[in-house]
Amino acid sequence: MLAPLKTIREAIANWWSEFTLQTKLLAAVTLVVSLVMSGLTFWAVNTIQQDARLNDTRFGRDLGLLLAANVAPLIADHNLTEVAQFSQRFYSSTSSVRYMLYADETGKIFFGIPFWEPEVETSLTIKRRIQLPDDYASDADKPMVRQHLSPDGIVTDVFVPLTVDKKYLGVLAIGINPNPAAVISTNFTRDVTIAVFISIWVMVILGGVINALTITKPIKELLLGVKQIAAGNFKQRIDLPFGGELKELIFSFNEMAERLERYEEQNIEELTAEKAKLETLVSTIADGAVLIDNNMQVILVNPTARRIFGWEGVDVVGENVLHHLPSAVQAEITRPLYQMATGDCESAEFRIHLTQGIHRTIRILLTTVLDQQRENVKGIAITVQDITREVELNEAKSQFISNVSHELRTPLFNIKSFIETLHDYGEELSVDQRQEFLATVNHEADRLARLVNDVLDLSRLESGRRYNLDAVDLGQAIEQTLRTYQLNAKDKGIEIIQEVEPKLPLVVGHYDLLLQVLANLVGNALKFTKAGGKVAIRAYKLTPHSHKSDRPDRVRVEISDTGIGIAPEDQKAIFDRFFRVENRVHTLEGTGLGLSIVRNIIEDKHHSKVHLVSEVGVGTTFWFDLAVFEEETAVPEKLTVVESVTETHTISAS
Numbered sequence: 001m002l003a004p005l006k007t008i009r010e011a012i013a014n015w016w017s018e019f020t021l022q023t024k025l026l027a028a029v030t031l032v033v034s035l036v037m038s039g040l041t042f043w044a045v046n047t048i049q050q051d052a053r054l055n056d057t058r059f060g061r062d063l064g065l066l067l068a069a070n071v072a073p074l075i076a077d078h079n080l081t082e083v084a085q086f087s088q089r090f091y092s093s094t095s096s097v098r099y100m101l102y103a104d105e106t107g108k109i110f111f112g113i114p115f116w117e118p119e120v121e122t123s124l125t126i127k128r129r130i131q132l133p134d135d136y137a138s139d140a141d142k143p144m145v146r147q148h149l150s151p152d153g154i155v156t157d158v159f160v161p162l163t164v165d166k167k168y169l170g171v172l173a174i175g176i177n178p179n180p181a182a183v184i185s186t187n188f189t190r191d192v193t194i195a196v197f198i199s200i201w202v203m204v205i206l207g208g209v210i211n212a213l214t215i216t217k218p219i220k221e222l223l224l225g226v227k228q229i230a231a232g233n234f235k236q237r238i239d240l241p242f243g244g245e246l247k248e249l250i251f252s253f254n255e256m257a258e259r260l261e262r263y264e265e266q267n268i269e270e271l272t273a274e275k276a277k278l279e280t281l282v283s284t285i286a287d288g289a290v291l292i293d294n295n296m297q298v299i300l301v302n303p304t305a306r307r308i309f310g311w312e313g314v315d316v317v318g319e320n321v322l323h324h325l326p327s328a329v330q331a332e333i334t335r336p337l338y339q340m341a342t343g344d345c346e347s348a349e350f351r352i353h354l355t356q357g358i359h360r361t362i363r364i365l366l367t368t369v370l371d372q373q374r375e376n377v378k379g380i381a382i383t384v385q386d387i388t389r390e391v392e393l394n395e396a397k398s399q400f401i402s403n404v405s406h407e408l409r410t411p412l413f414n415i416k417s418f419i420e421t422l423h424d425y426g427e428e429l430s431v432d433q434r435q436e437f438l439a440t441v442n443h444e445a446d447r448l449a450r451l452v453n454d455v456l457d458l459s460r461l462e463s464g465r466r467y468n469l470d471a472v473d474l475g476q477a478i479e480q481t482l483r484t485y486q487l488n489a490k491d492k493g494i495e496i497i498q499e500v501e502p503k504l505p506l507v508v509g510h511y512d513l514l515l516q517v518l519a520n521l522v523g524n525a526l527k528f529t530k531a532g533g534k535v536a537i538r539a540y541k542l543t544p545h546s547h548k549s550d551r552p553d554r555v556r557v558e559i560s561d562t563g564i565g566i567a568p569e570d571q572k573a574i575f576d577r578f579f580r581v582e583n584r585v586h587t588l589e590g591t592g593l594g595l596s597i598v599r600n601i602i603e604d605k606h607h608s609k610v611h612l613v614s615e616v617g618v619g620t621t622f623w624f625d626l627a628v629f630e631e632e633t634a635v636p637e638k639l640t641v642v643e644s645v646t647e648t649h650t651i652s653a654s
Contacts, residue, residue, distance in 0.1 A: 030200055030201065030203075033200065034196075034197050034200045034201065037193070037196060037197070037200075038193055038196075038197055041192070041193035041196075042193065056147075056154070056156040056176055056178060057145050057147070057156055059096070059156075059176060060145060060156040060157075060158040060174060060176035061143055061145055061158060063096070063097070063158070063174065063176070064143050064158035064159075064160040064172065064174050065143060065160060067087075067090060067100075067160070067172065067174065068143075068160040068161070068162055068172050070086065071083050071086060071087065071102075071162070071172065072162045072163060072164050072169065073164060074086070075102070075162055075164075075169050075170065076164040076165075076167075076169055080110075080111065083102070083111065084111060084113075087100050087102075087111075087113050088113060091113045091114065095177065096176055096177055097174060097175065097176065097177070098155055098175035098176065098177045099112065099113065099114065099173075099174070099175040100112065100113045100172070100173070100174055100175075101130070101172070101173040101174075102162075102170060102171075102172055102173075103130045103170050103171045103173070104169070104170040105168055105169060105170050107130045107132065107171070109130060130159070130171055130173060132144070132159060132171060143158055143159055143160040143161070144158075144159040145157070145158050145159075146159075154178050155175050155176065155177065155178065156175070156176040156178075157173065157174075157175055157176075158173070158174045158175075158176065159171055159172070159173050160172045160173075160174070221238050222238065222249070222250070222253060225237075225238050225253060225257070226253075229256075229257060229260065231372070231373055231374070232372050232373065234257055234260040234261035235257070235261060236257055237254050237257060238250050238253055238254060284302075285302065285304070286304060287304060287383055287384060287385050288302060288304040288305030288306075288307075288308045288309070288382075288383065288384030288385070288386075289301070289302045289304070289305055289381070289382070289383055289384070290302075290305050290321065290381075290382040290384070291369070291379060291380075291381055291382070292321050292337075292379055292380050292382065293378070293379045293380075294341040294377060294378070294379065294380075295320075295341075296320045296321050296322055296337065296341070297318060297319065297320060297321070298316050298317050298318065298319055298320075298321050299317070299379065300317070301316060301317065304384070305382075305384050308360075308362060308384050308386060309324070309325065309326065309329075309384075310326075310356075311324060321382075322334055322337075326354055326356055327356075328352050328353070328354055328355070328356075329352055329354070329362075329364065332350050332352055332364075333348070333350060333364060333366065333382075336348040336350075336366060337366065337380060340366060340368050340377065340380050341377060341380065342377075343368075343376075343377050345368075346367075346368050347365070347366060347367045347368065348365075348366045349363065349364070349365050349366070350363070350364045350366075351363050351364075351387070352364060359388075360386055360388040361386075361387050361388045361390075361391045362384055362385060362386055362387065362388075363384070363385040363387050364382060364383070364384055364385075365382075365383040365385075366380060366381070366382055366383075367380070367381045367383070368380055368381075369381055408448065411444040411445070411448040412448065414440065414441075414444045415441050415444045415445060415448070418437045418438075418440050418441045418444075419441060421437060422434060422437055422438070467510045467513065467605050468510070469508050469509055469510055469605075469606070470508075470509075470510070470511075470629075471506040471507070471508070471629040472506060472507050472508070472509040472510070472511050472514060472626075472629070473506055474500070474504055474506075474507055474514070474539050474555060474557065474626070475500050475504050475539065477511060477514055477515050477518060478498065478500055478518060478537055478539060478557075479498075480515065481515065481518040481519055481522055481537070482496055482498055482522070482537065484519065485519075485522050485523065485526060488526055489526055489535065492526065492529075492531055493531035493532055494526060494529050494531065494532070494533050494534065494535055495533070495534045495535070496534075496535050496536075496537075497534060497535070497536035497537070498536075498537055499536065499537070499538040499539075499540075500537075500538070500539045500540075501539060501540040501541060504539055504540070504541065504555065505541060505553070505555065505628045505629070506628070506629040507555050507626040507627060507628060507629055508606075508626065508627045508628070508629045509606055509626055510605060510606075513601045513605055513606075514601070514606075514626075516597065516601065517597075517598050517601050517602060517624075518537070518557075518559070520594040520595070520597060520598050521559040521598060521622050522535065522537060522559060523594070524594060524595070525559055525560070525561035525563060525620070526561075528561065528563035528564050528620070529561045529562055529563035529564075529619075530563070530564075533561065533562040533563060533619075534561070534562050535559070535560070535561045535562075536558070536559070536560045536561075537557075537558070537559050537560075538556075538557070538558040538560075539555060539556070539557045539558075540555065540556060541553065541554075541555050541556075541628070542554050542555070542556055542625070552627045552628060552630075553627070553628040554625040554626060554627055554628060555625065555626050555628060556623055556624070556625050557623060557624055557625075557626065558621055558622070558623040559621070559622050559623070560619060560620070560621040560622075561619050561620055561621075562618070562619040563619055563620060564616065564617065565614045565615050565616040565617055565618055565619055565620055566612070566614040566616070566620055567616055571612065571614060574595055574612070575595045575596055575598075575599045575610070576596065595610075598610060598622075602624050606626060608624050608625055608626060608627075609624065609625075610622060610623075610624045611623050611624065
């Protein structure tokens with residue numbers, strides 16, 4: 001992000017530096033004047049708008065109180081017909097009222113004008129309610145007023161309580177249209193401001209164009225002279241009859257050319273020193289650099305290139321570079337090197353995978369080195385970059401994007417297909433068919449939401465965010481998880497077994513993250529267990545003989561099921577992103593990210609390890625250990641992972 005901003009700033013600075021001082025001053029003064037005028041104008045517009053809104057507020061409040069006083073007795077007598085007729089006459093007699101709504105004491109709207117407009121009609125059809133503060137009706141003389149923006153301007157909304165004999169009957173809501181005069185005045189002032197601003201800048205641009213035309217010729221001559229100087233022709237001079245700043249500029253250019261011509265010989269020593277600096281820089285840069293002549297002889301090579309090509313301890317300077325390059329590199333760049341030596345090619349770039357020794361991927365950039373006149377090729381510069389890590393990251397990113405895109409495509413396609421069918425053939429479908437289509441769309445939307453949430457959870461966990469670990473009551477977390485899935489298990493006919501050791505000690509952890517781990521594991525167990533099966537969740541403190549005495553006390557958590565099981569060839573990849581057991585059985589749906597999230601939370605955030613044991617057709621058990629919380633000691637920065645797999649319980653498939 002910083003690099004593009006830096007490039008933009010440099011481009012703007014270069015563009016601005018090309019203008020004369022007079023042009024810069026003119027632009028600055030014009031900008032200040034235009035901004036001041038625009039500020040004053042917009043201040044005036046804002047003042048007018050504020051006065052108009054204040055007048056609208058007062059008018060709407062008075063109008064609301066007047067109307068409420070007339071209709072409240074009618075509503076108290078339940079004479080809604082007279083209320084409707086009176087409201088219609090009142091609405092027709094003034095253009096200031098935008099709408100009128102009546103609601104009872106619960107906020108339910110029972111009448112509105114104009115009833116034929118979609119907004120009010122829809123409000124009545126879907127039985128909308130007006131939500132107001134509880135103490136709103138305590139003071140009937142102080143209606144609530146607010147304003148909102150509409151395409152026609154700011155509309156003032158007035159809410160007046162309807163009371164008779166201090167009894168609250170409901171609320172009257174009135175919308176007041178904006179003052180037409182204020183709107184016209186505001187628009188006119190805005191148009192004048194824009195016109196003045198544009199006129200000022202048009203004059204500035206015309207002045208700049210005229211100014212640029214008067215100095216075009218000397219600028220072109222100066223540009224030609226600078227190119228000649230850059231090519232080494234220090235005899236170049238400019239002779240043009242101009243005065244003022246241009247005369248001084250031309251004189252300074254000619255003086256510079258004379259000095260360069262006089263000191264050309266003296267600069268050889270300085271150039272030699274610069275060459276030494278350049279060689280030092282080349283030897284210390286992170287990229288490999290090799291310089292060869294037209295005969296492919298090595299002139300210069302830096303330590304990075306020696307390391308990449310395996311030239312440590314080998315004197316390659318003065319040797320043919322093609323005799324020492326790896327075979328893969330030699331096969332790729334031999335022909336381009338000879339083409340560049342003869343001037344048929346100026347540059348070339350290659351990406352080559354090296355298999356000799358340590359496997360790595362390198363990027364090679366070939367660039368011709370020209371003489372002082374930039375006409376003849378004097379040699380070839382070879383730049384080598386080790387991009388192995390970059391390639392690995394790009395491959396991982398591409399794979400992740402491919403997986404996410406693949407998972408998103410199916411639900412999106414299904415949603416689009418069913419919605420198009422409902423749109424095109426909705427009237428031809430039966431009610432049951434439409435309900436079925438909508439249920440499918442809702443199901444696919446839920447599936448899409450689960451995938452997005454899992455991706456966001458995994459991204460958040462891998463973002464490097466630090467979580468503060470504290471004392472966690474596992475029994476409470478397990479109880480909350482089972483309450484969430486109890487209804488799902490009952491619908492599927494699956495028995496949930498809870499075995500939490502009494503007086504289970506607190507553990508070191510993060511409650512919300514552990515809750516997510518339990519939810520993912522229990523959810524998977526229910527998904528892959530058929531009706532009549534069992535799912536068990538256990539938590540118990542490990543006995544002293546089940547782990548080394550010098551390690552902290554730990555609590556083990558197990559989630560077991562009598563489901564379909566996991567094949568041995570799948571167990572190694574079960575925690576990978578987007579890997580799903582249902583890929584094998586083709587019966588269930590999932591994002592394939594749940595166990596990746598579990599592993600990240602347990603291993604990276606709680607410094608433990610997730611284990612599993614499974615047999616196809618028998619069931620699966622996942623378990624992990626958490627350190628017991630001790631108040632007198634601080635939470636360890638990194639907990640020791642217990643590799644013991646003893647005392648792990650399973651559920652019989654029977």
